[in-house]
Amino acid sequence: MSVRANFKSLHKLLDYYLAYLKAIHEDDFFAKPEANVWSVSEVYSHVIWVNKTAAIATENCLNRTAHIKTNKPDWRVRLILFFGVFPPGKIKAPEAVAAKVERISLEDAANQIINLKRKLPALEADFKNFDTHYKIKHPRLGYLDAKNWLRFMVVHTKHHVKQL
Secondary structure (H helix, E strand, O other): OOHHHHHHHHHHHHHHHHHHHHHOOHHHHHOOOOOOOOOHHHHHHHHHHHHHHHHHHHHHHHOOOOEEOOOOOOHHHHHHHHHOOOOOOOOOOOHHHHOOOOOOOHHHHHHHHHHHHHHHHHHHHHHHHOOOOEEEEEOOOEEEOHHHHHHHHHHHHHHHHOOO
16 A cells, blocks of 8 residues: 555544544443443544554654664564454553553544644655665564554554444
8 A cells, every 4th residue: 555545544544533433422432341341432542642653653764763674574564564454363452552541531532633633744745755774663563664654553543443
């Protein structure tokens, strides 16, 4: 998928998240379906935090303040990014990532998504500086360049639509 297509997909996904906020009742937003399952509020918190972190990683790669690495991601990672889906089964968030999950309000979720969407055009414009050698390590997927981080944002955001 091209950079432009990934940005377009990410915008559509974030628009979906915004529309979902308008359709859900506040009680349902905060309700936990089961004891060890995130509420919709917590899913939003997670998706927003991961996307902000991935956007920073993408920006650092594009600004060439990342590590210089010449190796490609593992073949499994390349398959995930190519097909745009995680392997079947439940994937538990790394402890450091899960620790960032919190309950956020409907308004805060909407504002944070809008702020993220506002940053995307500048990030897209920075792709003129793209160099495959500048990479930042993802907790599970290894070193990713800017295009891979962008693709990860799309795959991850789409993955959590299922939880909603």
